[in-house]
Amino acid sequence: MCEHSQKVASELGYQAMQFNFVASSNEGAVRLWSKLGFETIGRLPRAFNHPKNGYVDALVMYKWLQKTSCAFIVSQITE
Incomplete structure (x- = not known):
């Protein structure tokens, strides 16, 4: 289901997906989102x-959906 939602979001033009509240004690969820390419970008x-x-x-877990790497985009913004 998550892979499908990422595909649809990308097709609709969304650049990224974010989960705002994943309990750190939920090791299964953290492992699943990490396996699907999400990174922890914040901690409350x-x-x-x-x-x-x-x-x-x-x-806070985040994934860039588009093919262009985040590093490329950051380098373009900071130049």
């Missing part, structure tokens, strides 16, 4: 009160 300390683990960080 102690943002989620896990029922067993107490307060854990929430992650």
Whole structure:
């Protein structure tokens, strides 16, 4: 489903996808999104009160969808 949503988003012209709140304690979700090419670009300390683990960080995970690399785009902006 995630791969399909990335494909459709790209076809519709979206440049990237972002998940704003992935609990750091949800190792399965973090592993899945990472495997699908998402990177952790931000962390909200102690943002989620896990029922067993107490307060854990929430992650912001991001993926650039277009073929052009992010490094190329950043270099174009900073020149």
